[in-house]
Amino acid sequence: MSREPNTRLKLLVQAVGLSPAQLARELRVLAAEHGRSLSFDRSTVQRWLDGTQPRPPAPALLLECLSRRMGRPVTPQEAGLTRTPAVAVDPAWEAAPLRKLSQLTGAELDPTRQMLLGTDGFSLAALGMPGLITSSSVPGPPASARPDASRSGLMRVDRMSGMTLLFHAAAEKYGGQPVRAALAAFLAHEAIPALYSPACEHSRSALSAAAQLTLLLGNMSADSGHDRVAQHYYQIAARFAVDADDSATLAITLRTMATHAHELGHHTQAVLYLSEQAVSHASAAPPAVQAYTQAQLAVLQAYYDPHAALDSLARSEHLHARANGPPGPFTAYPASALCYQRGQTLSILADRSGAVNALKTSLHLRTPDEHRAAVLTRARLAETHLSIGHLERALDQWQAFLTAYPTLHSTRAARHLHTLQKQLQPYQHHHTARQLLAQAHLLGPQP
Known part of the structure; x- marks a missing residue:
């Protein structure tokens, strides 16, 4: 035919x-x-x-x-592709964020559509931001035209904020995949109806809370290997933050997007620009948020301008010393995380001894609540030790990583497992390395 x-x-x-x-x-x-x-x-x-x-x-x-x-998203219709493997979600930043969130969370909770989520890969083209995100001040109607929630609405906002802490803690303990469906359900059945209700409609506090929950769901999606879906959630979170006139949450969201791209191996000018925008929007935010954005900017600048990277790292450390916000994923920046970013920056700058020291300090400062982060830090420390010939020290960290690996359901951890298998192959005649390779093989497929 x-x-x-x-x-x-x-x-x-x-x-x-x-x-x-x-x-x-x-x-x-x-x-x-x-x-x-x-x-x-x-x-x-x-x-x-x-x-x-x-x-x-x-x-x-x-x-x-x-x-x-x-240099822009191309739609399936534009390319003449009538069947695509993903749930039909408008890829544009300008798409109505609440409708887009309803589509995505609905697909997360529908077994017949859930399998279609996450089949698209990460999109560099989707990193391009519209003017309403990139302007130095978040635009919006006058404060008098942005009512906050009513008393009943504030109770719903309080529940949303409380659940943000619970979901973040659960993801840090178990990884993103086991918690993702529960957060999607909470957004679908609690947060989205709240945003549609007269008590919360157009409320800044409700939109900020929704932005933070959506950002967490984006992180869980990325940690589950569903990178394009994560990008959709990040876009929605950014739009909610803009509508809430919440520059701090917007800065955190843009920084997270840059981090996500960097973890997947992208450090283009577009990703650097995301980090720069995060710093710009954080300029009036508390010191912890400013330190958080400056640290990631240092990582991206390390590929282009070593002096600028070290300056940003120094600013981040200075800001961190002034931070005194309450504990929480959107109010505090742990010293352990800052040391991890220092290790990343120094590693890119080929100061591997400095990177090892920073990662060791990061690991030492990790609390029991940072279980997932500690496991990933061990893997990064092992890789850095091996890069400078410290085989025995690397093997010690890899052993600790493999012991903790089954406690997580995390694509980031799985990538480190893959790296372990590749890096230790040349040392398979070493007794301990051979044992670790055998243990790794039981936990995951060979690269």
Whole structure:
């Protein structure tokens, strides 16, 4: 049977200046970014142009590749792709955030649609922010036109804030995946109805609380390996923060987006710009929030300007010394986390001895409530020790990591397990390394 050529896809491919062979090569590279090995070639792309429908995950990879080339999100309809593997969520920042959150949490709680979440990969094109986010002051109507919640509404806001602390603590103890559905349910059944209710509608405190809960759900999605879904939640959280005139939560959200991109190996100018915007929006926030954003800016600047990175790190440490906010994920910045960022920055600057010392201090300062962070810090310390030839010290940290690994359900931890297996392969004749490789193999597949 003859097929109708996909003219829309052909025009897009021509617009970005790629031949079928070049597009196939870029798709293979993109697939590798997401841990996949796919055998796209010129003939594969040509079949799609001739009208054959790409099979998952090809549609998502095609859209991301074209989006990166175009510098903006490309929709499935624009590319002539009638079947895509993800839940239909508007990728634009400008999409109504409450409606978008309802769509996503509904899919999280529906077994028939849940499997469709997270099948799209991370999108660099989605990092581009609209003017209402990038302006130096968060725009909005005059304060008199932004009523706060009524008495009953404030009670609902108080519940939302209390649940933020509980969900954050649970994710730190168990990882994001086991807690994600519970938070999605709370948002769907409690937070979203609250935002629609007259008691909370347009309330700044309700919107801020919703922004923080949504940001936590984004973190849990990222920790579950659902990176594109996490990006959707981050966008929603940022929009809620803008509508709430909450520059501190907006700064934290933008910083989190930059951190997420960096953890996936992206440190482009767009990611650096996110960090810069986070610092800008944090300028009037408490010192803890300012320190939090400056520390991540230092990490990204380390790829471009070592002196600027060290200056930002020094500012972060100075601000942290002045911080005295109450405990909480949006009010405090633990010294252990700041030391971890110092370790990351120094590692990028090739000061691995300094990075080891910073990570050791971070690990020493981790509290029992920072279980997940401590496990990930051990893995990073092991990798840094090995990079400077400290095999025995690395093996000690890897052993502690493997002992704690089964207590977490975290994609970040799984990535470190994958790194362990790759890094210790050359040392498999070493008795302890061989034992650790065997233990790691029981916990997860070989890389």
